[in-house]
Amino acid sequence: MKSKTVLFDADSLVYQSIYKVISFGEIRDMLKSGKLRFEIEMEILQRGYDRFEKISFDILNEIEEHFHVEKTLYFFTKCKNNFRKEIDPQYKANRKKPNRWISELRDYLIEYWNNSFAHDEYEADDLIFYNAQLLNVSDYIICSIDKDLKQIEGLHFDYYQIKRYDENGEEFKIRKGFKNMTKTDCENLLCELFLVGDACDNIKGVKGIGEIKAKKIIYSKNSTYGKFRAICEAYKNESEFWKEKLRMNYKLLKFQ
Numbered sequence: 001m002k003s004k005t006v007l008f009d010a011d012s013l014v015y016q017s018i019y020k021v022i023s024f025g026e027i028r029d030m031l032k033s034g035k036l037r038f039e040i041e042m043e044i045l046q047r048g049y050d051r052f053e054k055i056s057f058d059i060l061n062e063i064e065e066h067f068h069v070e071k072t073l074y075f076f077t078k079c080k081n082n083f084r085k086e087i088d089p090q091y092k093a094n095r096k097k098p099n100r101w102i103s104e105l106r107d108y109l110i111e112y113w114n115n116s117f118a119h120d121e122y123e124a125d126d127l128i129f130y131n132a133q134l135l136n137v138s139d140y141i142i143c144s145i146d147k148d149l150k151q152i153e154g155l156h157f158d159y160y161q162i163k164r165y166d167e168n169g170e171e172f173k174i175r176k177g178f179k180n181m182t183k184t185d186c187e188n189l190l191c192e193l194f195l196v197g198d199a200c201d202n203i204k205g206v207k208g209i210g211e212i213k214a215k216k217i218i219y220s221k222n223s224t225y226g227k228f229r230a231i232c233e234a235y236k237n238e239s240e241f242w243k244e245k246l247r248m249n250y251k252l253l254k255f256q
Contacts, residue, residue, distance in 0.1 A: 001066075001068045002067055002068065002138075003068045003069075003070040003139075004063075004069055004070060004139060004140060004155075005069075005071045005072070005073065005135060005139055006060065006069055006071070006073070006140070006141050006157075007073055007075065007128045007131055007132060007140055007141070007143065008056070008072060008073060008143045008144075009124050009125070009128060009142070009143065009146055009149060010074040010075055010109070010116070010124065011076060011077050012144070012145050012146070013052055013055055014048075014052065014102055014105055014106050014109065017048045017049075017055060018051075018099070018101045018105045021044060021047045021051060022043070022047060027040060045105060045108050048101065048108075049105065049112070052105070052109060052113075056074075059157070059159045059175075060072065062159075062175065063141060063157055066178070067141065071115070072115060073115050073117065073131060074109075074113060075116075075117050075118070075124040075128050075131075076106055076110055076116060077124045077125075078106060078110065078118040078120075079118075079119060079120055079121055079122060080120055081120050081121050082121060083121045084123075087251045087252055088248055088252060090202055091202060091203070091252060092202055093202050094199075095200075095202075125148055125149055125255060126255050128142060128149060128152070129149075129151075129152055132152050137153050138154075141155045141156070141157050142154065142157070143157045143159060144156065144157075144158065145158055145160040147189070148253075150181050150185070150189050151186050151190050151193075151254070151255060152186065152255070153181055153182065153185075153186050154180070154181060155178060155179075155180050155181075156180070157175075157177065158176035158177065158179065159176070160175065160176050161173040161174065161175055162174055162176060187224060188218050188219065190253065191227045191228075192211065192214045192215060193253045194231050194249055194250070195213075195214040195217060195234055196209060196211055196214045197249070201252070203249060203253060204245075205249070206234045206235060206237075207238055217230050217234065231246070
């Protein structure tokens with residue numbers, strides 16, 4: 001069985017792990033029983049940590065049905081000095097301030113979870129990209145639900161769970177699973193992002209171009225040069241300052 005290093009985008013796992021990990025009713029009962037605030041906070045963190053462990057191990061067990069996992073690296077976003085903010089101060093400006101417990105659990109995991117990494121300037125995506133470049137493309141699996149990471153060539157495991165129903169109408173869930181991204185696939189995705197932008201990160205694409213239209217533009221071209229020309233034309237038709245916007249989006253969207 002082929003051995004793989006799993007490069008784990010741990011950011012979304014943190015959200016899943018801490019979400020509704022404890023109810024207000026439980027907290028109220030703990031306070032009534034005489035538990036100190038510090039003890040309750042540690043209980044919340046421990047529950048989040050335990051759920052993170054369970055979710056990540058369940059995912060790895062599914063991967064190990066097909067590959068031998070030799071090593072697992074976990075990457076978190078914790079950048080107070082995010083370099084993309086210097087390129088565009090509006091980068092991620094549309095996002096609400098994270099729930100306190102998301103930050104607390106992330107920091108807790110970075111300190112106590114084995115093989116955890118974060119950087120003051122670079123996001124988890126950038127760290128995964130950098131570490132993927134240190135390995136042969138056949139030696140790693142990128143484990144994430146983030147579409148942006150599919151800019152990276154190689155095997156991906158999307159652990160997002162989709163609802164399905166059996167013949168009796170009973171609900172069950174399956175993960176999106178494995179997808180191998182070729183160089184052409186990665187190029188096409190990046191080109192699509194240039195046209196559509198990334199609403200989650202507050203990166204504006206070309207006005208009036210959505211995912212379907214972007215795919216038609218990109219997939220109608222047979223060469224990298226043709227795709228680039230089409231992107232330039234789309235930006236040029238939108239604004240006289242198209243070069244500046246395209247340069248900025250390139251720096252924001254492409255992994256460093």
